């Protein structure tokens with residue numbers, strides 16, 4: 001029997017947005033998908049060793065995940081992420097990711113570094129699928145079309161689950177059938193203790209920073225344990241957020257930066273949150289602008305705002321203290337409103 005080709009997917013960066021699309025497509029073409037381990041100290045240290053000093057922590061971690069896959073797979077999937085919505089691009093570090101990996105100090109398996117670009121001519125997604133299929137030697141257009149249809153369908157389901165409030169890892173489990181989908185209208189992640197929530201907080205940041213519990217020092221879970229209701233940009237319908245692309249005098253050039261900023265503006269308009277926490281990576285150029293924009297908009301709306309910068313030295317204790325202080329302040333503010 002012919003051995004299945006093994007394709008490694010690093011558990012970092014756009015994994016948190018596109019994993020169902022990629023993994024289902026590869027599996028339907030007959031490949032075995034191997035995902036790197038959860039981020040841990042060793043993965044981070046390997047990534048730091050292999051990456052330039054001034055890279056942000058998500059990029060360093062990505063490199064560590066690539067190293068984790070060496071010896072386990074035939075190919076590593078590192079698409080060149082250019083545009084996901086046909087308008088904005090990904091940040092320059094995303095654009096250069098395959099080169100960064102290829103020319104790091106360690107020799108890596110063959111990279112599948114096809115372009116993911118929805119800009120320009122229609123059919124960008126299908127060009128992407130065709131290139132991925134041919135990279136692993138699948139030429140049959142029917143097999144490719146079937147795999148693409150399955151992948152798109154799972155990706156849509158994944159996005160619906162995120163809208164319901166599931167975290168990516170929970171949504172992956174639902175899609176893979178190892179977890180049940182929460183009932184309609186029920187939010188997945190309830191604050192503990194359950195009711196009433198001590199505060200409702202917008203936790204804004206790039207998915208690969210927020211949802212990787214190692215690099216975010218578990219911020220999301222910490223807030224839930226404090227009895228906070230957490231909202232992230234994935235829980236806001238895209239068409240609602242997109243309205244704010246017309247409100248800003250100039251949108252950002254970068255895909256994730258726009259989503260974070262639009263989500264912040266949407267939530268400020270809705271006035272149904274108590275505060276905003278912006279999680280930003282040290283050394284992130286785009287975030288220098290996103291953070292300032294959110295801070296100024298929150299200030300103008302009288303909304304409490306805190307920004308937390310993460311890097312390789314971020315510790316659990318420091319994050320816990322800052323979150324507790326912020327949540328206590330929100331609770332006190334909310335209480336005063338009720339009494340007064």
Ligand code: SF4
Pocket residue numbers: 056057058059091092093094206281283284285286287
């Ligand atoms: S957007 Fe910022 S955090 Fe994300 S990869 Fe680029 S530099 Fe790093």
